[in-house]
Amino acid sequence: MINRRDFLKNTVKGIAGITLSLSAIEIIDPQKIFADKTDKSKVRWVFLVDTYKCVGCGFCVKACKQENEIPYDANVTRTWVERYVITKDGKFFADTPKGARDGFITGKIDLGQGKFQDIKKEDIDKAFFVPKLCNQCENPPCVQVCPVGATYQAPDGVVLVDRKWCIGCGYCIMGCPYGVRFFHPVYHTAEKCNFCYHRITKGLKTACVQACPFGARQIGNIKDPNDPVTKIIMTERVGILKEEYGTKPQVYYIGLDKEVK
Amino acid sequence: MKNHVYRPLIVVLCLIGLILIARIFYVPKDFGVHERGYMYGWYREGNTEDWTKVAVKYQGEDYCKGCHPDKYDSIMKTPHAIIQCENCHGPAIEHPSNPQKLAIDKSRAQCLRCHASLPYPTSGRAKIRGIDPEKHNPDIECVMCHNPHKPSLEGLK
Numbered sequence: 001m002i003n004r005r006d007f008l009k010n011t012v013k014g015i016a017g018i019t020l021s022l023s024a025i026e027i028i029d030p031q032k033i034f035a036d037k038t039d040k041s042k043v044r045w046v047f048l049v050d051t052y053k054c055v056g057c058g059f060c061v062k063a064c065k066q067e068n069e070i071p072y073d074a075n076v077t078r079t080w081v082e083r084y085v086i087t088k089d090g091k092f093f094a095d096t097p098k099g100a101r102d103g104f105i106t107g108k109i110d111l112g113q114g115k116f117q118d119i120k121k122e123d124i125d126k127a128f129f130v131p132k133l134c135n136q137c138e139n140p141p142c143v144q145v146c147p148v149g150a151t152y153q154a155p156d157g158v159v160l161v162d163r164k165w166c167i168g169c170g171y172c173i174m175g176c177p178y179g180v181r182f183f184h185p186v187y188h189t190a191e192k193c194n195f196c197y198h199r200i201t202k203g204l205k206t207a208c209v210q211a212c213p214f215g216a217r218q219i220g221n222i223k224d225p226n227d228p229v230t231k232i233i234m235t236e237r238v239g240i241l242k243e244e245y246g247t248k249p250q251v252y253y254i255g256l257d258k259e260v261k
Numbered sequence: 262m263k264n265h266v267y268r269p270l271i272v273v274l275c276l277i278g279l280i281l282i283a284r285i286f287y288v289p290k291d292f293g294v295h296e297r298g299y300m301y302g303w304y305r306e307g308n309t310e311d312w313t314k315v316a317v318k319y320q321g322e323d324y325c326k327g328c329h330p331d332k333y334d335s336i337m338k339t340p341h342a343i344i345q346c347e348n349c350h351g352p353a354i355e356h357p358s359n360p361q362k363l364a365i366d367k368s369r370a371q372c373l374r375c376h377a378s379l380p381y382p383t384s385g386r387a388k389i390r391g392i393d394p395e396k397h398n399p400d401i402e403c404v405m406c407h408n409p410h411k412p413s414l415e416g417l418k
Binding site for chain 1: 271274278292295296297300301302303304305308309311312313314315316317318319321343344345347348351352370373374375377379380381382383384385386389394
C-alpha cells in the first residue's frame with residue numbers, strides 16, 4: 001500500500017517533471033501552422049532560360065563555382081549545362097562533361113566511362129543546350145523531407161540550406177526530382193543553387209546571369225509586373241520542367257523540347 | 262510501486278528532463294515556424310542573414326573600366342563586348358589589392374568554348390563563326406594571331 005508521505009512525494013515529483021518538460025517543448029500554435037500561406041513579401045525570385053540563345057560556352061558554370069566556393073575540380077556543381085543532340089533516325093543523345101564547366105569544345109558526345117560518340121553533321125536533326133539550376137519550387141519536396149528544419153523556403157521564394165543545422169542525412173538529395181542537390185565536398189552538408197542569395201539581396205544579378213554573354217539566363221521578380229522577366233513569363237510561351245510532379249518550379253524555359261527532362 | 266520499476270523510471274524521467282533543458286539552450290530563439298508555415302517555413306531565421314554575407318567575387322566589367330580603359334574601350338567596339346572581362350580573367354574579388362594580378366589564360370580551350378565549330382541548328386552556337394580546332398593552326402595559341410580585346414579579321418589574310 002502506498003502511504004501518504006510517498007503519495008505526496010510522488011505527486012510533487014510528477015508535477016515538477018511535467019511542467020519542466022512543457023516549458024522546454026515549444027508549444028506550436030496551430031494558428032501559426034495553418035497561417036495564411038500567401039506571404040506578404042514583395043519579392044518572389046524567378047529565373048528565365050532561353051535555350052535558343054545558349055551556345056554552351058559554360059562561363060555560367062565557371063562563374064558559379066568560383067562565386068559560390070564550390071571546389072573547382074570536384075565533380076559537383078550548383079548549375080550545369082546539358083547538350084541534347086537528336087539525330088535524323090530518331091536517336092537522342094545528351095551529355096554534360098564536367099557540368100560544362102569548360103564548355104563544349106568538341107562535337108563528340110560524352111557517353112561516360114571514357115566512351116565518346118561522334119555524330120556527323122548531316123545526321124543532326126536538332127541540337128541545343130539547356131542550362132539547369134535549382135528551380136526554387138513553390139512546393140519544394142526537398143524541404144518537406146528535411147527532418148531537422150535545415151532547409152527551408154525563405155519569404156522571397158528561394159530555398160536555402162542552413163549549414164549549421166544540416167545533419168547530412170541526404171534525404172533532400174534523394175527527394176529533389178531535378179537532381180540539383182549534392183553534398184558540399186568541404187562542409188559535408190547539403191548544397192544547392194540559391195540564386196546567389198548574397199548577390200540578389202544586394203541588387204546584383206546572379207553570377208551566372210552576369211557571366212552569360214548571350215542573355216540566355218535572366219533573373220527577375222515575378223511580383224513586380226514591370227519586371228522584364230515577369231512580362232516574358234506572362235505573355236510568351238514558356239515551359240517548366242517535370243510539371244507533373246506538382247512542385248511548381250520557378251525556373252521558366254523558352255524553347256524546351258520533349259526530350260528535356 | 263515496486264522499487265525495480267520506480268528507480269529506472271526516475272532515471273529515464275531525469276534524462277528526458279535534462280535533454281529538454283539542454284534543448285532550451287541549444288535551439289536558438291529564432292528557430293521555429295515562419296512565413297511559409299510548418300511544411301516549408303520551419304527554420305532558423307538567422308540563416309537567411311548568414312547567406313547574404315557571402316563575399317561577392319565577380320565584380321562586373323564596369324569595375325575594370327576605370328583602371329584598364331584601353332582594354333575596356335577596345336573590346337567594347339568589337340563583337341567580344343558581350344563577354345565579361347572576368348569570364349576570361351577569373352573573378353576580380355578585391356583585385357588589385359587581392360589578388361594583385363588577374364590570370365591571363367592564353368589557352369586555346371578558352372576561345373574554343375565559343376569558336377569550336379558545332380553545327381547545331383536551333384542553338385545560338387550555329388551563329389558564331391566556328392573553326393575546326395584540329396585544322397585551324399593547331400598547337401599555336403589563338404592570341405598569337407588574334408587579339409582577344411580586338412578580334413578583328415582585318416589584315417589577317
